[in-house]
Amino acid sequence: MKNKLLSCVIIIVFAVCPIFAESVKTDNLAIQEYAGMTGRWVRVSSMKDLKIQLERFGSTIELVKKANNPYSLNRYIFIPFSSEKIASLEQAPGAKTESISSESGFIWPIQTVDRISSAFGMRNGQLHGAIDLPSTKGTPILAAMDGRVLYAQYDRSYGKVIVLEHRDNYYTKYSHNSEVFVKKGDCVRRGQIIGYVGSTGHSTGNHLHFEIRFKDIPLNPMDFLPENNNLPQPHGINRNWKR
Numbered sequence: 001m002k003n004k005l006l007s008c009v010i011i012i013v014f015a016v017c018p019i020f021a022e023s024v025k026t027d028n029l030a031i032q033e034y035a036g037m038t039g040r041w042v043r044v045s046s047m048k049d050l051k052i053q054l055e056r057f058g059s060t061i062e063l064v065k066k067a068n069n070p071y072s073l074n075r076y077i078f079i080p081f082s083s084e085k086i087a088s089l090e091q092a093p094g095a096k097t098e099s100i101s102s103e104s105g106f107i108w109p110i111q112t113v114d115r116i117s118s119a120f121g122m123r124n125g126q127l128h129g130a131i132d133l134p135s136t137k138g139t140p141i142l143a144a145m146d147g148r149v150l151y152a153q154y155d156r157s158y159g160k161v162i163v164l165e166h167r168d169n170y171y172t173k174y175s176h177n178s179e180v181f182v183k184k185g186d187c188v189r190r191g192q193i194i195g196y197v198g199s200t201g202h203s204t205g206n207h208l209h210f211e212i213r214f215k216d217i218p219l220n221p222m223d224f225l226p227e228n229n230n231l232p233q234p235h236g237i238n239r240n241w242k243r
Ligand SMILES: [Zn+2]
Pocket: 118, 128, 130, 131, 132, 209, 210
């Protein structure tokens, strides 16, 4: 019965989330996605500032209202691009679209990772059920897989935290963020910017604390993420293995 209920919930989750194309826009600093629209997250401080940004991206206040309901000043809002702007950006060098995936479908939640400051495993007698990815404040955090926002809120330990729910009872969690761009119930696609790296909550420096869970079981994200040649030792290979 419980299983039946669970699969029903999952069907509902993905029935309300539109199916997106496989390709992911990898130039995440120039082209971003939100609510099925293409644009950019911009911090806007005044109506005058908003007007400047609208002109810059060929956008309109109607599009801004559609993407940010409601929208407010002095915070990041999503400014959808006009179709002309999208066409010009897609032709610009570096604005390539490509699919980055592993067999399990997860991608790295930060585009360039060259160090893991804390691995998955026991730490001071407690399970650190995540990997810590040090990065500078304001680095984009990407949804590791298509899904829906289960919650996006402030937590005393984890700071500004986002939990995404994916198909087959998988969840990902992104903690200590400086900015959060999504809200509960939003559908997100893999590679979409959902926030910025920060050091909110109990944290000693700017980093992303990234978890993958199956139901409520913490799993080692390294078992699911694509191989990363930037890391000192390729994961998935135990070099000390002796027969
Ligand atoms: Zn951590």
